[in-house]
Amino acid sequence: MRESELLEHIERRSRVLAGRGGVEVGPGDDAAVVRLTGETLLTVDQLVGGRHFDPAKTSVDEIARKAVARSVSDIAAMGGRPVAGLATGCLPRGCEFGDALFDRMFHWALHWGCPLVGGDISVSDGPLVLTVTVAGRVHESRGAVLRSGARAGDSVYVTGALGGSLVSGRHLSFEPRVEEAAWLCGLLGDRLRSMIDLSDGLGRDAARVGRASGVRVRLEAAALPLHRGVADWRAGASDGEDYELLFTVERGAMVPACCEATGTAVTRIGTVVAGTGCVIVGESGEEYGAENLGWEHSG
Ligand SMILES: [Mg+2]
Structure with missing residues (x-):
């Protein structure tokens, strides 16, 4: 043709x-x-x-x-x-x-x-x-949710589960989180402070939120929801192409454990603190710089 x-x-x-x-x-x-x-x-x-x-x-x-x-x-x-x-x-x-x-x-x-x-x-x-x-x-009442809206004290959440997207083929079949995003906007309004979709790996994308907002995103390794078969939190934070939503919510706002519209899980994985970028806190309290964990799209 x-x-x-x-x-x-x-x-x-x-x-x-x-x-x-x-x-x-x-x-x-x-x-x-x-x-x-x-x-x-x-x-x-x-x-x-x-x-x-x-x-x-x-x-x-x-x-x-x-x-x-x-x-x-x-x-x-x-x-x-x-x-x-x-x-x-x-x-x-x-x-x-x-x-x-x-x-x-x-x-x-x-x-x-x-x-x-x-x-x-x-x-x-x-x-x-x-x-x-x-x-x-944009959402009719919330307006556009930016990466730059995170503030110290916010709670950090992620939809779904992380890791293994390329190996499993999920990078070809993921469902864009349109319904979940609309639900969060309606539920939380301005208490939904910032949001990003995870394309390059949790660590790298969370660091983008931190830099854009002038804060540090502090994630807990043990809290990360991993797909079955994903070896450990390092893989979950760095594999990339999850296309889940990472978002921060004002301190004290209630967030259900799953989206009422779709049933997609919503998991609290950390807190926003003063500083910049993103760190992941291991089980013994040690901190890892999150940026070099991310998967490089242009590599
Ligand atoms: Mg994006």
């Missing part, structure tokens, strides 16, 4: 979108027209064959799903809901599954509420590269 045919295929596939949600004009014109009110979240992420998935072992559906899910997870991390998306693909020369890939990206984007309203495609001698942009709306 040539590029021009593929683009036509994408346009045909997405004409159904006009009138859905905030989409007034979908693909086919020079740009889409989307009705958004209030503050809009925007994020973009790239998925590269050989780096973010193994081209020999990953299905077309899994590649498409992960490309969309990563950007949806970033919208969730801000407490928002996805509303529309854009996707581009640079396909390896001779690639036979371009139409199927875009079909599945359409499917997953609609599934998470952000229909793809435009796309572009090219061919190169390089690996498969997909870029997905997602727009989202």
Whole structure:
């Protein structure tokens, strides 16, 4: 299938979108027209064959799903809901599954509420590269939840469990925590102080919250919820690609042990103190710098 045919295929596939949600004009014109009110979240992420998935072992559906899910997870991390998306693909020369890939990206984007309203495609001698942009709306009463809102005294929580995402294949099938984020925003309002999604490993991402907020995130190794088969807290804090939410909550605010909307576990794993970055406290009280535990995306 040539590029021009593929683009036509994408346009045909997405004409159904006009009138859905905030989409007034979908693909086919020079740009889409989307009705958004209030503050809009925007994020973009790239998925590269050989780096973010193994081209020999990953299905077309899994590649498409992960490309969309990563950007949806970033919208969730801000407490928002996805509303529309854009996707581009640079396909390896001779690639036979371009139409199927875009079909599945359409499917997953609609599934998470952000229909793809435009796309572009090219061919190169390089690996498969997909870029997905997602727009989202902030929570109606809480507004955007930033990394920079943590304060000394906050409690630190994480959704779900950590570790082993790449080995287990969970990095291809994780559920972006959109419902959990909306539930937390509604439940806690401004007592939900800061939030981030865990893409590069708990230690590294928690340190980002610490630096952005001018505080130190102090995590307890023994409290980390680990997936079955994860060797120890070091692996849980450094494996990466968990796509769980790490968030901090004002001291004294009650947080249930699981999300009422989805049943996802919510675990308290530490406290925010004065300082900067993140440390993980071992069982004997020894402190480990959390930053060098993180998995390096660009490595
Ligand atoms: Mg993120």
